Amino acid sequence: MYAFYSLLVYILYTLFKRKGPIEDETGSQLEEGASAQGPGSVSIETMSRRGRDGPHLSVREGVCTGLTDSDSSSSDSEGLCLSEEDDDGDEHLLGDATSPLAEFLSFKQEAVGGRHKEALHGKVQQAMDSPLLSVMSHLLTFLERYSHMQRLQQRAQEYRSQLRVLATQRRKRIKELRAAYRQKLRDKMSVIGNLEGVISEQQSLLEKIQTGGGSLYPLYPVAVLSPLSPHAQGGIHQLVESISSLQRERNTLLDELASLRQEVEQRGSEKQKLASDFQQQIQDLKQSIEEREDELIRLRTETGVTDSEKRILHLTAENESLKQSLSVTQRLLQQLSSIPSQSNTALIKENESLRTRVLQLETSLHLRAEQLSRLERENEQTEWRKREELRRLDDRIQGLQLELEKEKGKEPEIQYISKTVEVESPGTLRSLVKAEERNKQFAEQLSDQSKRCSHLEEQLRGSEEIAAGLRHKIVEYESEIGKLREDLLKEITHLEATKDEAVKEAAECSEQHLDQLREQFTGVQSHLVALQPALRSMKSNYNSLRSQVCNFSQFYEVAVTEAKRQICSVVSEVSEANRDLLEKYRKEVALRRKYHEQLMELKGNIRVLCRVKPVTAEDQQEGSHATVVTTDLDNDSVVTMLHKGRDRTFELDKVFQPQATQEEVFQEIESLVTSCIDGYNVCIFAYGQTGSGKTYTMEGSVENPGINQRALKALFSEIEDRKGIWSYLITVSLVEIYNEVLRDLLSKDPSEKLEIKINPDGSGQLHVPGLRVIEVKSFQHIKKILALGRRNRITHGTKMNQHSSRSHALLTITVTGTDLTSEARTTGKLNLVDLAGSERVWKSGAEGDRLKEAQNINRSLLALGDVIQALRAKQTHVPFRNSRLTYLLQDSLGKGNKTVMVVQISSLESNVGETMCSLKFAQRVCKVELGPASRKIESPSSSDFFS
Ligand SMILES: Nc1ncnc2c1ncn2[C@@H]1O[C@H](COP(=O)(O)OP(=O)(O)OP(=O)(O)O)[C@@H](O)[C@H]1O
Incomplete structure (x- = not known):
């Protein structure tokens, strides 16, 4: 824009200051350009060239397309080479540039319109016709269009921002609507929840009504209900239907109950009728008896009163009084039956139980009725018999009377008859008395039955009253349910209407x-x-930019891949070199170890292996799982432990990783088994604090056996391999040292104390008189022996180990071989020792016997330490006899033996002190030199051992 401005100044200068034709270089250039291209092919250089090319206007052919009035649509296409970055600057400059131009144009118009001075007219006219002016007008048009385009862009920007604002508003509105709908939905759900509660309570109430134990129906606040969704309405409808079905069910049940009650009532009335009939019959019977009696009295008065007649009279009177009392009792019963039952309130509580009770009562009533009918039948029969007797008696009396009348004058006959009557009367009287008695009994039974009947009637009446009360309640509940249902339906319709309105409103709003x-x-x-x-x-x-970027990214990818490839090749070269180095290092280490072992063998020193106990689940449960012991994967001879803030490294013959298996441990000492067969004395013993895994390493478990079993298995398999060349005799003994007492674990009486003595054969060897030595033939046999020994060994639970071995156990396997060709004899001993664990009594919580055991264990281990110290220092006197343990191990720890100590350590921080002690001891043991191992072989010609 600076160019335009300069140009304009220059033009004005030319027009107003100079006279004559424009002879400027630039002007001529423009003239040339204008004549060559015409007005439609004029363009300007981009602003990017502004600084470099200076203020000039050039006409370029084929680079930029022209800006014409007719082709305004393409005015801002390729021909306009202004970059976006320069837009702001251009705008600013345009603002400066357009004002002088406008001045110029107005000036031009005034000149054309004749408003200017006459003096200037000719000059202006000249200028107007000049090609410069045409260029200027083109420039002006261009500038106008450019500013228009700017405005358009600005408006587009505004519209875009408006659009964005509208979109955010719309999103917001949608969100609001969604939230509102969700809220409504939640409200409806809560209403449904309320309704469900109401319904469940109604159901429970209905159940209570059906069982008769319900209390008054509580009124629910239906006002809490609010608009419901169609889904909720469907649910409510279903619920209402289920309620109505329940009600229908309940109605049918009530009907059944009513019919049952009717039946009960009917039966009751029948029973009442029956009872009244019976009573009527009894009354009739009584009446007939009375009549008969009257007649009898009359007869008696007529015929004269005898003793028997007097008795009959007396009995009859008694009978009469009894009957009276019976009737009195019956009256009383009737009166009592009219008194309302006081137990109604108790019966009201449980309608169900009442119903069953009513049924029970019905059945009992039925039974009673049957009994009653049976009794009545019997009574009838008795009555009938009585009547028969009476009738017979009457007939007789009548006959007698007739005879008396006929034979009035015949006194002797009368006397005779009267005598006969006298004789016969007692029998009849007796039967009468009996009948009376039975009658009395029946009457009593009858009264009992009638009592029961009346009791039942009372109960029946009570239950009827309850049933009536319940019926009343049911009616009340029904009306309440009806009301509730109406309310519910009203609420539902209201909710539906509200929901429709809300939906309509929302739809209208969203439409707008x-x-x-x-x-x-x-x-x-x-x-x-x-x-x-x-x-x-x-x-x-x-x-165009994108293609450039694409090209660049391709180029970039190619470059990156190339770089990667180069890096990989370099890395692989380096790692290859490293691997070689590592391999070399490993080989060097192995070689070094081999030479070291050979040297040690020559020196005859004790090999020390270290096994780190893994952190168990129990340790983790106890929360003490922080570890201080680390092993090196690349160097299996060192173990490092963090003690008092600094690392202490111990170098031993072999350090097993915590995850090392039983098999791996055994492989390390497998060669010693062969040595034993060859006639060497071998001793393997496990040392370490209590609970560090000594027994696990030596004995192992049933599924995962330790060194003992694996060594014996290997021994038998080796012997099997040598079969035909050598024959072997294998014997086993197993002892324990408990509280400094030697006990035979294979003995029938393991509590027997044994002593260690020097063998009287003069060999200087140790010997335990009375020790059971068992010859073993197979591995299975030895397994059984080991199991027996394990059973006999003393173990107790301590804080540190649930099955702590409280003794040192020594398994001795003696292998005597005979060369079948040369008859040379070898004798090798394999001592496998599981020492008791050292323990800190305050930690293991040892008290009483445990404390004594711990003290003995620690004392014997101390003695072992002294022996090791003496051996290390090559002292002339080694204090083997200071303890039973060292005394027994004298053979194994002495010169010419092959000894391996497996030191067991715990990696836990809580055991750091004990681990430190064990490792220090192990390192001391490492330095003990036992001298080269000696083989015990006896040639057939000599009875001596050669080493
Ligand atoms: N390497 C191991 N892997 C798995 N469990 C182990 C290991 N070492 C020891 N344990 C377990 O730790 C517990 C204690 O081990 P063990 O009885 O062998 O200890 P100890 O040193 O013989 O103790 P003590 O001296 O009191 O008799 C046992 O339950 C045993 O199974």
């Missing part, structure tokens, strides 16, 4: 919003259409 948005969108769309050309040009720019 949508219309607005649509309008805005069409407006924006039209603006966008107008902006399309500008966008196209931008797009082309963007495409």
Whole structure:
């Protein structure tokens, strides 16, 4: 823009200050350009060239397309080479540039319109016709269009931002609507929850009603209900239906109950009727008896009263009084039956139980009725018999009377008859008495039955009253349920109406919003259409840039892959070199170890292996799982432990990783088994604090056996391999040292104390008189022996180990071999020792016997330490006899033996002190020199051993 401005100044200067034709170099250039290209092919250099080329206007052919009035749509396409970055600067400059131009134009117009001075007219006219002016007008048009384009872009920007604002508003509105709907949904759900509660309570109430134990129905606040969703309504409808079905069910049940009650009532009335019939019959019977009696009295008065007659009379009177009392009792019963039952309230509580009770009562009533009918039948029969007797008696009396009448004058006959009567009367009287008695009994039974009947009636009446009360309650509940249902339906319809309104409102609102948005969108769309050309040009720019970027990324990828490849090749070269080095290092270490072992063998020193106990689940449970011991994967001879803030490294013959298996441990000492067969004395013993895994390493478990079993297995398999060349005799003994007492674990009486003595054969060897030595033939046999020994060994639970071995156990396997060709004899001994664990009594919680055991264990281990110290210092006197343990191990720890100590350590921080002690001891043991191992072989010609 600076160029334009300069140009304009220059033009004005030319027009107003200079006279005559424009002879300027630039002007001539323009003239040339204008004549060559015409007005339609004029362009300007980009602003990027502004600084470099200085203020000049050039006409370029084929680089930029022209800006013409007719082709205004393409005015801002390729021909306009202004970059986006320069837009702001241009705008600013344009603002400066357009004002002088406008001045110039107004000046031009005034000149054309004749408003200017006459003196200037000719000059201006000249200038107007000049090609410079035409260029200027073109420039002006261009500038106008450019500013228009700027404005358009600005508006497009504004529209875009408006669009963004509208979109955010729309999103917000949608969010709000969603939240509102969710809230409504939640409300409805809570209403459904409330309704469900109400329904469940109604159901429970219904159940209570059916069982008769319900209390008054509580009224529910239906006002809490609020609009419901269609889904919720469906649920409610279902619930209402289920309630009505329940009610129907309940109604049918009530009907059944009523019919049952009717039946009960009917039966009761029948029973009452029956009872009244019976009573009527009894009354009739009584009446007939009375009549008969009257007649009898009359007869008696007529015939004269005898003794028997007097008795009959007396009995009859008694009978009469009894009957009276019976009737009195019956009356009383009737009166009592009219008194209302006091137990109604208790019966009301459980309708179900009442119903069963009623049924029970019905059945009992039925039974009673049957009994009653049976009794009545019997009574009838008795009555009938009585009547028969009476009738017979009457007949007789009548006959007698007739005879008496006929034979009035015949006194002797009368006397005779009267005598006969006298004789016969007692029998009849007796039968009468009996009948009376039975009658009395029946009457009593009858009264009992009637009592029961009346009791049942009372109960029946009570239950009827309860049933009536319940019926009343049911009616009340029904009306309440009806009311509730109506309320519910009202609420549902109200909710439906509210929901429809809300939905309609939301729909209208969203419609309006949508219309607005649509309008805005069409407006924006039209603006966008107008902006399309500008966008196209931008797009082309963007495409070119994109292609450049793509090319660059391709180039970049190629470069990166190449770099990676180079790095990989370098890394592989380095790692290859490293691997070689590592391999070399390992070989060196192995070689060094081998030479060291050979040297040690020559020196005859004790090999010390170290096994680190892994952190168990129990340790983790106890929370003490912080570890201080580390092993080196690349160097299996060192173990490092953190003690008092600094690392202490111990170098031993072999350090097993915590995860080392039983097999791996055994492989390390397997060769010693062969040595034993060859006639060497071998001793393997496990040393370490209590609970560090000594027994696990030596004995192992059933599924995962330790050194003992594996060594014996290997021994038998080796012997098997030598079969035919050598024959072997294997014997086994197993002892324990408990509280400084030697005990035979294979003995029938393991509590027997044994002593260690020097063998009287003069060999100087140790010997234990009374020790059971068992010859073993197979591995299976030895397994059994080991199991027996394990059973006999003393173990107790301590804080540190649940199955702590409280003794040192020594398994001795003696292998005597005979060379079948030369008859040479070898004798090798394999001592496998599981020492008791050292322990800190305050830690293991040892008290009483445990404390004594611990003290003895620690004392003997101390003696072992002294022996090791003496051996290390090559002292002339080694204090083997200071303890039973060292005394027994004298053979194994002495010169010419092959000895391996497996030191067991715990890696836990809580055991750091004990681990330190064990490792220090192990290192001391490492330095003990036993001298080269000696083989015990006896040639057939000599009875001596050669070593
Ligand atoms: N390497 C191991 N892997 C798995 N469990 C082990 C290991 N070492 C020891 N244990 C377990 O730790 C517990 C204690 O081990 P063990 O009885 O062998 O200790 P100890 O040193 O013989 O103790 P003590 O001296 O009191 O008799 C046992 O339950 C045993 O199974």
